Amino acid sequence: MASRFIFFLIVLLPFFACQTGTKQADEKADGLTPPASSTAIAKDPVYVKGLALVGKSDCLTCHKIDDKLIGPSYKEIANKYAGAPNDVVTALARTIIQGGSGNWGNVPMTPHPSISQEDAETMVRYILTLN
Ligand code: HEC
Incomplete structure:
Protein backbone atom coordinates (compact mmCIF):
# COMPACT_ATOMS: atom_id res chain seq x y z
CA MET A 1 0.00 0.00 0.00
CA GLY A 31 -1.18 35.16 -28.75
CA LEU A 32 -4.14 36.44 -26.79
CA THR A 33 -4.46 34.59 -23.50
CA PRO A 34 -2.03 35.68 -20.80
CA PRO A 35 -0.27 32.83 -19.01
CA ALA A 36 -1.93 31.88 -15.73
CA SER A 37 1.22 32.83 -13.86
CA SER A 38 0.92 36.51 -14.82
CA THR A 39 -2.42 37.33 -13.24
CA ALA A 40 -1.00 40.54 -11.75
CA ILE A 41 -0.01 41.87 -15.15
CA ALA A 42 -3.35 40.75 -16.58
CA LYS A 43 -5.06 43.27 -14.29
CA ASP A 44 -2.84 46.14 -15.43
CA PRO A 45 -5.12 48.54 -17.37
CA VAL A 46 -2.44 49.25 -19.99
CA TYR A 47 -2.00 45.53 -20.57
CA VAL A 48 -5.75 44.91 -20.81
CA LYS A 49 -6.45 47.87 -23.13
CA GLY A 50 -3.39 47.27 -25.30
CA LEU A 51 -4.22 43.59 -25.65
CA ALA A 52 -7.79 44.45 -26.67
CA LEU A 53 -6.60 47.01 -29.26
CA VAL A 54 -4.03 44.61 -30.71
CA GLY A 55 -6.70 41.89 -30.84
CA LYS A 56 -9.13 44.20 -32.68
CA SER A 57 -6.63 45.24 -35.34
CA ASP A 58 -4.73 43.07 -37.83
CA CYS A 59 -1.50 42.91 -35.75
CA LEU A 60 -1.79 39.22 -34.94
CA THR A 61 -1.75 38.22 -38.60
CA CYS A 62 1.93 39.24 -38.64
CA HIS A 63 3.02 39.17 -34.98
CA LYS A 64 2.91 36.52 -32.29
CA ILE A 65 3.95 36.98 -28.69
CA ASP A 66 6.64 34.30 -28.64
CA ASP A 67 7.54 33.44 -32.22
CA LYS A 68 8.61 35.38 -35.27
CA LEU A 69 5.91 35.36 -37.94
CA ILE A 70 6.03 37.93 -40.75
CA GLY A 71 7.10 40.50 -38.18
CA PRO A 72 9.26 40.05 -35.08
CA SER A 73 7.65 38.49 -31.98
CA TYR A 74 6.36 40.95 -29.39
CA LYS A 75 8.86 39.49 -26.92
CA GLU A 76 11.75 40.29 -29.27
CA ILE A 77 10.43 43.84 -29.66
CA ALA A 78 10.04 44.20 -25.88
CA ASN A 79 13.60 42.92 -25.35
CA LYS A 80 15.09 45.20 -27.98
CA TYR A 81 13.56 48.33 -26.48
CA ALA A 82 13.81 47.33 -22.79
CA GLY A 83 15.32 50.22 -20.86
CA ALA A 84 15.04 52.61 -23.81
CA PRO A 85 13.99 56.17 -22.98
CA ASN A 86 10.27 56.84 -22.76
CA ASP A 87 10.01 58.61 -26.13
CA VAL A 88 10.58 55.25 -27.82
CA VAL A 89 6.85 54.69 -27.13
CA THR A 90 5.97 57.76 -29.19
CA ALA A 91 8.33 56.71 -31.97
CA LEU A 92 7.12 53.10 -32.14
CA ALA A 93 3.48 54.27 -32.11
CA ARG A 94 4.29 56.47 -35.10
CA THR A 95 5.87 53.45 -36.83
CA ILE A 96 2.65 51.46 -36.31
CA ILE A 97 0.59 54.28 -37.86
CA GLN A 98 2.96 55.10 -40.73
CA GLY A 99 4.41 51.63 -41.32
CA GLY A 100 8.08 50.83 -41.11
CA SER A 101 10.93 48.72 -42.40
CA GLY A 102 14.64 48.23 -41.99
CA ASN A 103 14.79 47.79 -38.24
CA TRP A 104 14.23 44.03 -38.30
CA GLY A 105 14.92 43.15 -41.93
CA ASN A 106 13.55 44.00 -45.32
CA VAL A 107 9.92 42.97 -44.82
CA PRO A 108 7.91 46.17 -44.30
CA MET A 109 5.09 46.64 -41.78
CA THR A 110 1.96 47.99 -43.42
CA PRO A 111 0.77 51.41 -42.21
CA HIS A 112 -2.29 51.70 -39.94
CA PRO A 113 -3.54 55.25 -40.62
CA SER A 114 -6.90 54.69 -38.88
CA ILE A 115 -5.27 54.01 -35.49
CA SER A 116 -4.91 57.10 -33.28
CA GLN A 117 -1.52 58.03 -31.80
CA GLU A 118 -2.99 57.44 -28.33
CA ASP A 119 -4.23 53.93 -29.13
CA ALA A 120 -0.96 53.06 -30.87
CA GLU A 121 0.96 54.20 -27.78
CA THR A 122 -1.22 51.95 -25.60
CA MET A 123 -0.45 49.04 -27.95
CA VAL A 124 3.28 49.78 -27.69
CA ARG A 125 3.13 50.00 -23.89
CA TYR A 126 1.35 46.64 -23.85
CA ILE A 127 3.97 45.09 -26.16
CA LEU A 128 6.80 46.46 -24.01
CA THR A 129 5.37 44.71 -20.92
CA LEU A 130 5.96 41.34 -22.59
CA ASN A 131 9.72 40.99 -22.13
C1 HEC B 1 1.70 43.00 -42.72
C2 HEC B 1 2.31 42.48 -41.52
C3 HEC B 1 2.25 43.32 -40.27
C4 HEC B 1 1.13 43.80 -39.59
C5 HEC B 1 -0.32 43.66 -40.01
C6 HEC B 1 1.62 44.47 -38.41
N1 HEC B 1 2.98 44.41 -38.35
FE1 HEC B 1 4.17 45.21 -36.91
N2 HEC B 1 5.81 44.70 -37.99
C7 HEC B 1 5.82 43.96 -39.16
C8 HEC B 1 7.18 43.85 -39.67
C9 HEC B 1 7.61 43.12 -40.91
C10 HEC B 1 7.99 44.56 -38.75
C11 HEC B 1 9.49 44.84 -38.83
C12 HEC B 1 9.70 46.15 -39.59
C13 HEC B 1 11.15 46.57 -39.62
O1 HEC B 1 12.00 45.77 -40.00
O2 HEC B 1 11.43 47.74 -39.27
C14 HEC B 1 7.09 45.08 -37.71
C15 HEC B 1 7.53 45.82 -36.61
C16 HEC B 1 6.72 46.21 -35.56
C17 HEC B 1 7.18 46.90 -34.38
C18 HEC B 1 8.64 47.31 -34.10
C19 HEC B 1 8.97 48.53 -34.94
C20 HEC B 1 10.43 48.95 -34.81
O3 HEC B 1 10.77 49.98 -35.44
O4 HEC B 1 11.23 48.29 -34.15
C21 HEC B 1 6.08 47.12 -33.59
C22 HEC B 1 6.05 47.83 -32.25
C23 HEC B 1 4.94 46.56 -34.28
N3 HEC B 1 5.36 46.02 -35.47
C24 HEC B 1 3.64 46.57 -33.81
C25 HEC B 1 2.53 46.25 -34.58
C26 HEC B 1 1.16 46.47 -34.16
C27 HEC B 1 0.73 47.03 -32.81
C28 HEC B 1 0.38 46.07 -35.20
C29 HEC B 1 -1.15 46.16 -35.31
C30 HEC B 1 -1.70 47.51 -35.26
C31 HEC B 1 1.25 45.58 -36.25
N4 HEC B 1 2.54 45.70 -35.84
C32 HEC B 1 0.80 45.06 -37.46
C33 HEC B 1 4.71 43.42 -39.79
C34 HEC B 1 3.40 43.72 -39.46
Whole structure:
Protein backbone atom coordinates (compact mmCIF):
# COMPACT_ATOMS: atom_id res chain seq x y z
CA MET A 1 0.00 0.00 0.00
CA ALA A 2 2.72 2.41 1.06
CA SER A 3 4.77 1.60 -2.00
CA ARG A 4 1.81 2.47 -4.24
CA PHE A 5 1.59 5.82 -2.61
CA ILE A 6 5.30 6.42 -3.18
CA PHE A 7 4.89 5.29 -6.79
CA PHE A 8 2.16 7.88 -7.15
CA LEU A 9 4.35 10.61 -5.70
CA ILE A 10 7.42 9.83 -7.73
CA VAL A 11 5.93 8.93 -11.09
CA LEU A 12 2.56 10.57 -11.35
CA LEU A 13 3.09 13.94 -9.69
CA PRO A 14 5.85 15.10 -12.04
CA PHE A 15 3.68 13.81 -14.89
CA PHE A 16 0.79 16.00 -13.79
CA ALA A 17 3.13 18.90 -13.23
CA CYS A 18 4.37 18.59 -16.81
CA GLN A 19 0.82 18.44 -18.11
CA THR A 20 -0.01 21.73 -16.47
CA GLY A 21 3.21 23.23 -17.79
CA THR A 22 2.31 22.28 -21.35
CA LYS A 23 -1.16 23.68 -20.97
CA GLN A 24 0.18 27.06 -19.90
CA ALA A 25 2.54 27.12 -22.83
CA ASP A 26 -0.38 26.39 -25.16
CA GLU A 27 -2.47 29.16 -23.70
CA LYS A 28 0.37 31.57 -24.24
CA ALA A 29 0.95 30.45 -27.79
CA ASP A 30 -2.44 31.60 -29.08
CA GLY A 31 -1.18 35.16 -28.75
CA LEU A 32 -4.14 36.44 -26.79
CA THR A 33 -4.46 34.59 -23.50
CA PRO A 34 -2.03 35.68 -20.80
CA PRO A 35 -0.27 32.83 -19.01
CA ALA A 36 -1.93 31.88 -15.73
CA SER A 37 1.22 32.83 -13.86
CA SER A 38 0.92 36.51 -14.82
CA THR A 39 -2.42 37.33 -13.24
CA ALA A 40 -1.00 40.54 -11.75
CA ILE A 41 -0.01 41.87 -15.15
CA ALA A 42 -3.35 40.75 -16.58
CA LYS A 43 -5.06 43.27 -14.29
CA ASP A 44 -2.84 46.14 -15.43
CA PRO A 45 -5.12 48.54 -17.37
CA VAL A 46 -2.44 49.25 -19.99
CA TYR A 47 -2.00 45.53 -20.57
CA VAL A 48 -5.75 44.91 -20.81
CA LYS A 49 -6.45 47.87 -23.13
CA GLY A 50 -3.39 47.27 -25.30
CA LEU A 51 -4.22 43.59 -25.65
CA ALA A 52 -7.79 44.45 -26.67
CA LEU A 53 -6.60 47.01 -29.26
CA VAL A 54 -4.03 44.61 -30.71
CA GLY A 55 -6.70 41.89 -30.84
CA LYS A 56 -9.13 44.20 -32.68
CA SER A 57 -6.63 45.24 -35.34
CA ASP A 58 -4.73 43.07 -37.83
CA CYS A 59 -1.50 42.91 -35.75
CA LEU A 60 -1.79 39.22 -34.94
CA THR A 61 -1.75 38.22 -38.60
CA CYS A 62 1.93 39.24 -38.64
CA HIS A 63 3.02 39.17 -34.98
CA LYS A 64 2.91 36.52 -32.29
CA ILE A 65 3.95 36.98 -28.69
CA ASP A 66 6.64 34.30 -28.64
CA ASP A 67 7.54 33.44 -32.22
CA LYS A 68 8.61 35.38 -35.27
CA LEU A 69 5.91 35.36 -37.94
CA ILE A 70 6.03 37.93 -40.75
CA GLY A 71 7.10 40.50 -38.18
CA PRO A 72 9.26 40.05 -35.08
CA SER A 73 7.65 38.49 -31.98
CA TYR A 74 6.36 40.95 -29.39
CA LYS A 75 8.86 39.49 -26.92
CA GLU A 76 11.75 40.29 -29.27
CA ILE A 77 10.43 43.84 -29.66
CA ALA A 78 10.04 44.20 -25.88
CA ASN A 79 13.60 42.92 -25.35
CA LYS A 80 15.09 45.20 -27.98
CA TYR A 81 13.56 48.33 -26.48
CA ALA A 82 13.81 47.33 -22.79
CA GLY A 83 15.32 50.22 -20.86
CA ALA A 84 15.04 52.61 -23.81
CA PRO A 85 13.99 56.17 -22.98
CA ASN A 86 10.27 56.84 -22.76
CA ASP A 87 10.01 58.61 -26.13
CA VAL A 88 10.58 55.25 -27.82
CA VAL A 89 6.85 54.69 -27.13
CA THR A 90 5.97 57.76 -29.19
CA ALA A 91 8.33 56.71 -31.97
CA LEU A 92 7.12 53.10 -32.14
CA ALA A 93 3.48 54.27 -32.11
CA ARG A 94 4.29 56.47 -35.10
CA THR A 95 5.87 53.45 -36.83
CA ILE A 96 2.65 51.46 -36.31
CA ILE A 97 0.59 54.28 -37.86
CA GLN A 98 2.96 55.10 -40.73
CA GLY A 99 4.41 51.63 -41.32
CA GLY A 100 8.08 50.83 -41.11
CA SER A 101 10.93 48.72 -42.40
CA GLY A 102 14.64 48.23 -41.99
CA ASN A 103 14.79 47.79 -38.24
CA TRP A 104 14.23 44.03 -38.30
CA GLY A 105 14.92 43.15 -41.93
CA ASN A 106 13.55 44.00 -45.32
CA VAL A 107 9.92 42.97 -44.82
CA PRO A 108 7.91 46.17 -44.30
CA MET A 109 5.09 46.64 -41.78
CA THR A 110 1.96 47.99 -43.42
CA PRO A 111 0.77 51.41 -42.21
CA HIS A 112 -2.29 51.70 -39.94
CA PRO A 113 -3.54 55.25 -40.62
CA SER A 114 -6.90 54.69 -38.88
CA ILE A 115 -5.27 54.01 -35.49
CA SER A 116 -4.91 57.10 -33.28
CA GLN A 117 -1.52 58.03 -31.80
CA GLU A 118 -2.99 57.44 -28.33
CA ASP A 119 -4.23 53.93 -29.13
CA ALA A 120 -0.96 53.06 -30.87
CA GLU A 121 0.96 54.20 -27.78
CA THR A 122 -1.22 51.95 -25.60
CA MET A 123 -0.45 49.04 -27.95
CA VAL A 124 3.28 49.78 -27.69
CA ARG A 125 3.13 50.00 -23.89
CA TYR A 126 1.35 46.64 -23.85
CA ILE A 127 3.97 45.09 -26.16
CA LEU A 128 6.80 46.46 -24.01
CA THR A 129 5.37 44.71 -20.92
CA LEU A 130 5.96 41.34 -22.59
CA ASN A 131 9.72 40.99 -22.13
C1 HEC B 1 1.70 43.00 -42.72
C2 HEC B 1 2.31 42.48 -41.52
C3 HEC B 1 2.25 43.32 -40.27
C4 HEC B 1 1.13 43.80 -39.59
C5 HEC B 1 -0.32 43.66 -40.01
C6 HEC B 1 1.62 44.47 -38.41
N1 HEC B 1 2.98 44.41 -38.35
FE1 HEC B 1 4.17 45.21 -36.91
N2 HEC B 1 5.81 44.70 -37.99
C7 HEC B 1 5.82 43.96 -39.16
C8 HEC B 1 7.18 43.85 -39.67
C9 HEC B 1 7.61 43.12 -40.91
C10 HEC B 1 7.99 44.56 -38.75
C11 HEC B 1 9.49 44.84 -38.83
C12 HEC B 1 9.70 46.15 -39.59
C13 HEC B 1 11.15 46.57 -39.62
O1 HEC B 1 12.00 45.77 -40.00
O2 HEC B 1 11.43 47.74 -39.27
C14 HEC B 1 7.09 45.08 -37.71
C15 HEC B 1 7.53 45.82 -36.61
C16 HEC B 1 6.72 46.21 -35.56
C17 HEC B 1 7.18 46.90 -34.38
C18 HEC B 1 8.64 47.31 -34.10
C19 HEC B 1 8.97 48.53 -34.94
C20 HEC B 1 10.43 48.95 -34.81
O3 HEC B 1 10.77 49.98 -35.44
O4 HEC B 1 11.23 48.29 -34.15
C21 HEC B 1 6.08 47.12 -33.59
C22 HEC B 1 6.05 47.83 -32.25
C23 HEC B 1 4.94 46.56 -34.28
N3 HEC B 1 5.36 46.02 -35.47
C24 HEC B 1 3.64 46.57 -33.81
C25 HEC B 1 2.53 46.25 -34.58
C26 HEC B 1 1.16 46.47 -34.16
C27 HEC B 1 0.73 47.03 -32.81
C28 HEC B 1 0.38 46.07 -35.20
C29 HEC B 1 -1.15 46.16 -35.31
C30 HEC B 1 -1.70 47.51 -35.26
C31 HEC B 1 1.25 45.58 -36.25
N4 HEC B 1 2.54 45.70 -35.84
C32 HEC B 1 0.80 45.06 -37.46
C33 HEC B 1 4.71 43.42 -39.79
C34 HEC B 1 3.40 43.72 -39.46
